[in-house]
Amino acid sequence: MxxxxxxxxxxxxxxxxxxxxxxxxxxxxxxxxxxxxxxxxxxxxxxxxxxxxxxxxxxxxxxxxxxxxxxxxxxxxxxxxxxxxxxxxxxxxxxxxxxxxxxxxxxxxxTRQFDFVTAMVVARDPGTWTSVIIINKGTNDGVTKDMPVVTPKGLVGTVIQSYPTTAKIQLILDPRSAVGALNQRSDSRVAGIVEGNGTNHNAPRLVNLARDADIVPGDTVVTSGFGGIYPKGLAVGEVLDVVNDEGGLLKYAVLKPAVDFDKLEEVFVIIHSREPIPTLPPQVKSATDQNTPSKQAGGTGTKGVTVP
Structure with a gap:
């Protein structure tokens, strides 16, 4: 409609x-x-x-x-x-x-006394009980086993395995590592061995110290050069605390590493050193070494001399 x-x-x-x-x-x-x-x-x-x-x-x-x-x-x-x-x-x-x-x-x-190979960190060992990194330089670049690895801040570790284009580096944080070291303070010069701490991954310890050894928080620990692997004078860390071993004659120092291992990206491998390597007669031992087993001042599985 x-x-x-x-x-x-x-x-x-x-x-x-x-x-x-x-x-x-x-x-x-x-x-x-x-x-x-x-x-x-x-x-x-x-x-x-x-x-x-x-x-x-x-x-x-x-x-x-x-x-x-x-x-x-x-x-x-x-x-x-x-x-x-x-x-x-x-x-x-x-x-x-x-x-x-x-x-x-x-x-x-x-540091003209060293010949370096510059390398980049390309991987880290995911293991809980180890501290190993992998770098992108190997035997093709002259990198071989037992060579020290450093940064401008201090000691990183040592080469434990080398391949044509890569190498494994054992950090000083590894419990299996052992580095001859001493207190840099001129009126102390107390010597010991730096080893990784299994209970506190980021705090290695300077061990084999006599109970009356002159070492206090704030002291700087450097490599002693004994053992033929690490040149003398490389920064290892700063003393955070000194702890007496229970029921013994020794004590140890807890260290803050000189190197920030969480931010490690580039490293130097020392392929040659023109510094004289200090030696110590094998028969020279401290009184405390008579009661404790000695540890070699070098990397795992490497030769070295006993550090007093």
């Missing part, structure tokens, strides 16, 4: 329009102004509606295009920001590496 009503209205408008046009032609041109006003009055709502709809469609189309343009620009800006962020990370990493390498270069230039 509604559809038929609309058709009726349209038909009436059409008929009325035709009659008006016919009347205009019958009476001459004087009536065209009146007809024009009538037609304009009738058709103007429809023209306004069509114009509004067309404008809305154009606005919707323009807005849709602008949305897609903004989306593409946003994606491009995100990619650019990600690129800048990655470049910033790369630059930060390069600057950090440059700072480390500068320190290593200064150390290398200041």
């Amino acid at each position: 509604r559809f038929l009503g609309k058709k009726t209205v349209i038909l009436v408008v059409a008929v009325f329009t035709i009659l008006l046009l016919a009347g205009s032609f019958a009476h001459g041109k004087i009536q065209f102004a009146f007809i024009d006003r009538v037609v304009t009055t009738i058709l103007s709502p429809f023209e306004y509606a069509f114009s509004t709809v067309g404008m809305s469609l154009r606005q919707i189309t323009t807005a849709t295009g602008e949305i897609f343009t903004v989306y593409r620009e946003n994606q491009a800006l995100k990619a650019e920001v990600d690129n800048y962020r990655q470049n910033n990370l790369d630059m930060t990493e390069i600057m950090a590496e440059n700072d480390r390498l500068k320190v290593m270069l200064d150390y290398k230039q200041g």
Whole structure:
């Protein structure tokens, strides 16, 4: 019914329009102004509606295009920001590496008595009871077993296995490690052996110290050079505490390592040393050594002499 009503209205408008046009032609041109006003009055709502709809469609189309343009620009800006962020990370990493390498270069230039091979740490032994790292240099670069490994801050450990392009380094934190060392303080010079601490991984101990040995917290411990593996004078660590062994004549010192092993990235392997190696007659022993088994001042499985 509604559809038929609309058709009726349209038909009436059409008929009325035709009659008006016919009347205009019958009476001459004087009536065209009146007809024009009538037609304009009738058709103007429809023209306004069509114009509004067309404008809305154009606005919707323009807005849709602008949305897609903004989306593409946003994606491009995100990619650019990600690129800048990655470049910033790369630059930060390069600057950090440059700072480390500068320190290593200064150390290398200041220790002309050593010939070094610079290596990067590429892996760590996941074992709980061992402290071993792997470096990216091996026999092809002159790295062989029992060579000491250092950083500008101090002693790292020794080479225990070497392959053509890699090598295993036993850290001084390893309980199986043993390093001849002494108190650097001039009025002390107490000697002992630095070994890894199985109960506190990051705190090696200077052991085989007489109960009355002159060593106190704050003292610096360096390599003694005895044993033929580690050159004399390499920093090992700082004394944190001194503990008396229960029921014995000895005591030991707990050390803070000179090297931050959690941040170890590059190391030096000393492939040759022009420093004279100090020796000690095998028969020279302290009174305390008569009651305790001696430990060799070197790496695991290497020869050495007893440290008093």
